Amino acid sequence: MDEFDFINKLKPKQLFQKHVKVGIGDDAAVYEPSVNMNQVVCVDTMVEGVHFLKSLSTPTEIGYKALAVNLSDLAAMGAIPRYYLVSISIPSSWREEELLGIFKGMEELAEAYQMDLLGGDTVSTHDKLVITVTVIGEAESHVQTLRKQARDGDIVFVTGTIGDSAAGLAVLLNQLTLENEMFEKYLIHRHKRPTPQIRAGRLISTLHRASLNDISDGLASELHEIAEASQVGIMINEVDLPISEELLFVKKTTDINNWVLFGGEDFELVGTTSQESWDELKRACNLEGIKMTKIGVVSTTYSDVLLKRKNDHIMKLEKSGYNHFKK
Ligand code: ADP
Ligand code: MG
Numbered sequence: 370m371d372e373f374d375f376i377n378k379l380k381p382k383q384l385f386q387k388h389v390k391v392g393i394g395d396d397a398a399v400y401e402p403s404v405n406m407n408q409v410v411c412v413d414t415m416v417e418g419v420h421f422l423k424s425l426s427t428p429t430e431i432g433y434k435a436l437a438v439n440l441s442d443l444a445a446m447g448a449i450p451r452y453y454l455v456s457i458s459i460p461s462s463w464r465e466e467e468l469l470g471i472f473k474g475m476e477e478l479a480e481a482y483q484m485d486l487l488g489g490d491t492v493s494t495h496d497k498l499v500i501t502v503t504v505i506g507e508a509e510s511h512v513q514t515l516r517k518q519a520r521d522g523d524i525v526f527v528t529g530t531i532g533d534s535a536a537g538l539a540v541l542l543n544q545l546t547l548e549n550e551m552f553e554k555y556l557i558h559r560h561k562r563p564t565p566q567i568r569a570g571r572l573i574s575t576l577h578r579a580s581l582n583d584i585s586d587g588l589a590s591e592l593h594e595i596a597e598a599s600q601v602g603i604m605i606n607e608v609d610l611p612i613s614e615e616l617l618f619v620k621k622t623t624d625i626n627n628w629v630l631f632g633g634e635d636f637e638l639v640g641t642t643s644q645e646s647w648d649e650l651k652r653a654c655n656l657e658g659i660k661m662t663k664i665g666v667v668s669t670t671y672s673d674v675l676l677k678r679k680n681d682h683i684m685k686l687e688k689s690g691y692n693h694f695k696k
Contacts, residue, residue: 370465372491375465375468375491376393378469379393379455379472379486379489380393380394381393381476381485381486384485385480385483385485386451386452386483386484386485388401388403389452389487392485392487392488393486393487393488393489397488398487398488400451400452402507403507405509405510406510407508407509407512408505408506409448409506409508410504410505411439411443411446411503411504412503412504413435413438413442413501413502414499414500414501415431415434415435415500415501416498416499417497417498417499418497419497425541427470427474428467428468428469428471428473428474429471430474430561430562431470431500432470432471432472432474432475432476432500433474433475433561433562434474434562434563435455435474435475435500436475436479436502437562437564437565437636438563438585439453439503439504440482440504440565441563441566441583441585441636442504443504443506443567444565444566444569444570444638445514445570445581445582445583445638446506446508446570447508447512447513447570447571447574447581448506448507449506449507450482450484450567451484451485451505451506451507452484452485452487452505453475453479453484453485453486453487453502453505454486454487454488454489455475455486455489455490455501455502456489456490456491456492456500456501456502457471457489457490457491457498457500457501458492458494458498458499458500459492460494460497460498461493472486475502478565482567484504487505508574509574512574514570514573514574514579514580514581515580516580516582516595516598517580517598518578518579518580518599518641519595519596519598519599519601519603519641519667520578520599520601520641520643520667521601521667522643522644522666522668523580523601523641523643523644523666524641524642524643524644524663524665524666525603525641525664525665526641526647526650526661526662526664527584527588527611527637527638527639527662528566528569528637528638528639528660528661528662529566529611529637529660530611530612530613530635530660531611531612531629531632531635531637532612532613532625532629532632532635533559533560533613533615533635534560534563534632534634534635534636535560535587535628535631535632535633536556536615536616536619536625536628536632537555537557537558537559538560538632539628541557541560545619545623547618547619549615549618552615552619555615556615559613559635563634563635563636564636565583565636566583566636566637566638568657568659569654570638572650572654572657572659573638573642575653576649577642577643577645578643578646579640579641579646580595580599581638581639581640582595582639582640583636583637583638583639584633584635584637584638585634585636587630587632588605588610588629588630588631588635588639589630589631589674589686589688589689590688591639592674593674593686593688595639595640595641596672596674599641599667600669601667601668601669601672602667602668602669602670602672602673602674602675603641603665603667603668603674603675604665604666604671604675604676605664605665605675605676605677606664606665606677607676607677607679609662609664610629611664616628630686631689639664641667647663651663673685
């Protein structure tokens, strides 16, 4: 494979953002930031065999997810996505067609958000494919949806439904079979093609104050991060956790609690805000058809992350890992 030929094929035919001055093809890219906006940037790496398996995902699905997980981080900062850069280390076991498939998966999502590929790096490696995606977004200079901003009395909220992605992975790994093929497909889709909650993040960014995190490592883990950074306690209610119809179907025969609380990779947003701002957020989300659920409260009278079970029994939620649930 010719590296220059390959890079040429990555060059976008058109640019969405008019502020790009130099795109792919020179030593570095140049763009003009928008006035009164802060630049928000993050990077994430996916390693073959660790974060994805070539046997379970198509190149397009791998590419889609590599960009999606980064967009989810931008969403949690209330930012608008603008640009991305891709560094890829390629072993000889991957064909050019497959590599272009990875970029196609990213393009799909990039187009939806009008993001431009500004550059990257291409190297060869001996063993596994490694892909590192950097994204650049913008948020109004006053916007800060930080983990440390939870306060006593806040409402804890979450977007969408949780637990689907981990259940989808279990289906992919043959650890879970459903009697319903459509539902299996849905759960797998939630694992392979998570939707970054950019719009919800933008709505939350307009609130007077909010703490926010995206759910990559699991609800319990993200709540712990907020609680630790803000030095508060959090109590969530099991009955209020938003579960999809598909996962409720699984629940008839299987314990889903570990997926819901610790599964991760749902890439929904979890955060906290005042009662007043919650009312405002709920209204805004209703208008836009965004599912937003109150799942608990913040309190400084305790310092742990707690789960109130269906029988009113209160248990401590560990940061991660498997919890044994008593009935
Ligand atoms: P340099 O030697 O200056 O680092 P490269 O040959 O690595 O240049 O890259 C040439 C151009 O192609 C640069 O604009 C770079 O950003 C872009 N590029 C290289 N690899 C990728 C990639 N995987 N994705 C996007 N752009 C890339
Ligand atoms: Mg280079």
